[in-house]
Amino acid sequence: MCQVGQAGRFGLPLESNGMELLVTGGAGFIGANYVRRTLETQPGTEIMVLDKLTYAGNATNLAGVDAELVVGDICDAGLVQGLVDKADAVVHFAAESHNDNSLDNPRPFVDTNVMGTFTLLEAVRRTGKRFHHVSTDEVFGDLALDDPNRFTETTPYNPSSPYSATKAASDHLVRAWVRSFGLRATISNCSNNYGPYQHIEKFIPRQITNILDGRTPKLYGTGLQVRDWIHVDDHNDAINLILERGRLGETYIIGADNDHVNNLQVIRLICTLMGLDENAFEHVADRPGHDMRYAMNSTKLRQELGWEPRFTSADDGMRRGLAETIEWYRDNEAWWRPLKDAVEAKCAERGQ
DSSP, X not given: OOOTTSBOGGGSBOOTTOOEEEEXXXXXXXXXXXXXXXXXXXXXXXXXXXXXXXXXXXXXXXXXXXXXXXXXXXXXXXXXXXXXXXXXXXXXXXXXXXXXXXXXXXXXXXXXXXXXXXXXXXXXXXXXXXXXXXXXXXXXXXXXXXXXXXXXXXXXXXXXXXXXXHHHHHHHHHHHHHHHHOOOEEEEEEOOEESTTOOTTSHHHHHHHHHHTTOOOEEETTOOOBOOOEEHHHHHHHHHHHHHHOOTTOEEEEOOSOTTOBHHHHHHHHHHHTTSOTTOOEEEOOOTTOOOBOOBOOHHHHHHHOOOOSSOIIIIIHHXXXXXXXXXXXHTHHHHHHHHHHHHHHHHHTTO
């Protein structure tokens, strides 16, 4: 634990009145869970959320949460500067993040993921505030199914889609601002998240809500794609450890050691947990350029900061995490029901 007089939470001097965070994209899936988790585990923290409330951002994700929601665009330099001026640190989740949407129309991804990050970096540069940039494993491209290696902090970037290319660009901007301007920043690259409040266009909540809605679950292609699935709370706990104790200018890989689990196994586990035969799904058209395998080596995060995930391995932790996630969607039909028909209609247009 940090002692008084040393760097404390969020890499800043300890103060008795807590810290104020600006969380961009804090009404989205991971961001909203971050806000909830931080207020639960870091009492005294004050949070401002900046979110454009596009299709993936939902104000109801923050219902009952003691945080200030500012509806706006991270490309709005004046708005961003005013909020950064009031914050002690910025946690940057805001991003266009759906691969299929990036194939349909890449422009919003360039605007938000590249220009939005640039706008934030400039605001932080003027004030010297602490900045943490939340990124993805997809910047590394993919690995062959028989490749024994995992992504590390030094793996070369090889993005496959407009989404991952724009996230790679935003990572490079952060590193350049650290080196050129001395920005007090860190980066984390995380694997695929699951948990409450995830938009039902995504793989796991789509299958859960299909079953709850009496529809047949859908599997892209053969389902042999491997993802290192991580529960959103484990991801967000790692982010707060990096904010508190991470070395400035460094990148940290976040993964839960579930990189032996393919999408076929995940959909079978969902079917089983929801009382269906494990093969009660249908195969649909695969996504163009679908990456085959992501695998994360989070040794640096574990050894330097002592982080360990609570939900790991398909047979134990991931089973528990999925069971809790299923119950959340079962108990919160009013949250996902208005989205369902439109999502399924859009997937049907793609043959998925």
